[in-house]
Amino acid sequence: xxxxxxxxRIVFIVALAxxxxxxKPINDWRLGSSAVGGLLALAIIFFEARIRxxxxxxxxxxxxxxxxxIAGATLVAWIVSSQHSxxxxxxxxxxxxxxxxxxxxxxxxxxxxxxxxxLSALGGIFVEKxxxxxxxxxLDTSVIxxxxxxxxxxxxxxxxxxxxxxxxxxxxxxxxxxxxxxxRNRGRRGLDIxxxxxxxxxxxxxxxxxxxxxxxxxxxxxLIELGKQIEGKIVTNDFNxxxxxxxxxxxxxxxxxxxxxxKPVVLPGExxxxxxxxxxKEYNQGVAYLDDGTMxxxxxxxxxxxxxxxxxxxxxxxxxxxxxxxGRFNEDGKxxxxxxxxxxxxxxx
Numbered sequence: 572x573x574x575x576x577x578x579x580r581i582v583f584i585v586a587l588a589x590x591x592x593x594x595k596p597i598n599d600w601r602l603g604s605s606a607v608g609g610l611l612a613l614a615i616i617f618f619e620a621r622i623r624x625x626x627x628x629x630x631x632x633x634x635x636x637x638x639x640x641i642a643g644a645t646l647v648a649w650i651v652s653s654q655h656s657x658x659x660x661x662x663x664x665x666x667x668x669x670x671x672x673x674x675x676x677x678x679x680x681x682x683x684x685x686x687x688x689x690l691s692a693l694g695g696i697f698v699e700k701x702x703x704x705x706x707x708x709x710l711d712t713s714v715i716x717x718x719x720x721x722x723x724x725x726x727x728x729x730x731x732x733x734x735x736x737x738x739x740x741x742x743x744x745x746x747x748x749x750x751x752x753x754x755r756n757r758g759r760r761g762l763d764i765x766x767x768x769x770x771x772x773x774x775x776x777x778x779x780x781x782x783x784x785x786x787x788x789x790x791x792x793x794l795i796e797l798g799k800q801i802e803g804k805i806v807t808n809d810f811n812x813x814x815x816x817x818x819x820x821x822x823x824x825x826x827x828x829x830x831x832x833x834k835p836v837v838l839p840g841e842x843x844x845x846x847x848x849x850x851x852k853e854y855n856q857g858v859a860y861l862d863d864g865t866m867x868x869x870x871x872x873x874x875x876x877x878x879x880x881x882x883x884x885x886x887x888x889x890x891x892x893x894x895x896x897x898g899r900f901n902e903d904g905k906x907x908x909x910x911x912x913x914x915x916x917x918x919x920x
Contacts, residue, residue, distance in 0.1 A: 580616050587612040626778065628685040636681020640673035647673075683781050705731030707778075707803035708824065711794050712742050714807050716761040719826055721768055729806075730774040735765065736797055737781050742790050795819050834863050834894055841884045843867075843898070847875045857900070865894050872900040 591608025592601050622630070648666035651657065657665075710733060714720050723729050743765075747758030769777050782800065787793050791812045798805050798821035805816050808826040816823045837843060845859035850873050857872030859882075869875075869882050882898035 583616070584609055584612040625682070626685070628688045629682045630685070632685020632688060633678045633682035636677035636679070636684075637674050638677070639681075640675070640677025641670060643677075644670040644673035706822075707732040707734045707801055709734045709736065709780075709794060709798055709801075709803050709805045710739065711805060711807040711809065711812065712739050712746075712761065712790065713809045713812075714826055715739070715743065715764050716746075716757050717808050717826060718760065718764050719830070720806060721764050721771075723826075723829075724768060724775050725771055725773055727774045731776070732778050733768065733775050733806075734778050734780050734797075734801070734803060736783075736794065737779060738783055738790055738793050740765075740779070791815065795821050798822075830863070831894065834861075834865055837884050837887060837896060839884050839886055842881055843884060844879055844881050845869070845898075846879050847872050847877065850876060861896075865896060867896045867898060870897075870899045875900060 587608040588605045589608075591597075591604035591606070595601055595604050597604045597607060625633075644666075647669050648662075651665055651669075652662055654662075708729060708731060710720060715735075720729070724733065743758055743761045745758070746754050747762055749755045749758065765777075768775075780797065780801075782797055784793050784796050787796055791809070794805055794807075794812070795816055797803070798816065799819070804822040804824050805812070806824045806826065807813060807816075810827075813823050813825050845861070845867050847857040847859050847869060849858050850856060851858045851868055855871055855873045857869040857875055857880075859867040859869060861867065867882065869880070870885075872880060872882070880900050882900055884896060884898045886897045888895040888897070
């Protein structure tokens, strides 16, 4: 059963305002005391709303940090209280100041460093009922600028937690502020993609990670360290980052490999209709492109540039850079399968 949070908040505000009205903590002033109680309730609700958005690691880190801070402040206050040369007013003020300062510092530092906690060591005590242990997905700068990750996420294929490291946001901002117009446009595009991901509500959740590694300078290496720390996967389209991450034992989801896997499969002997865009390198060749960008090299199609033609596939060449399709156009306008001689998958000169 889900509680009506709005109703509970209203009751809480009314309760504090009523307590102020009847108890009159401010010089027997009922209305003023009631107003102060209501404002205090609103401040508590605002704090509660912010806390609900925090991750479990952040909450645990903040709680532990504040407890340690208060414990340290209590010890220092006990030492100060034993000094007889200090006035009681100054002791009280110093003790209160130390308690507030240490609690605040402990809360902030503990919340920021909470990402370093390994909750798996606790045996799943803090895992909520029905919550799946989805592997967090860390987005790097290149895949954010690329933009296709937003389309994939909106379809529901990227579910769970999408982690945006703070150092990636900083790099995007630096690119967006670049004096070079091309870099500036790429950086702004990346920021627009992030805003689009945050606005769309789907099967994923955007989390901004404050974790940083001051001893590591390169952003790619920081991504690898973050992936090892939170046991996540790096989503990228950077070939070099892909290889280095795998060598360092961090799993990678490569958008380019996904795009290649989703390209339409064609077999030698099949008939396909394409639009011839330009001439090829060899004599009497034409070149066409499929919707996904796959190049189709067509023999005997130089005179058909600017037209749609039926092509019989003769061979398919798969390389690390992508796929190339070779075909032949029948001048009679018939692309009969029986006339096609299937050639082996070897590159053409």
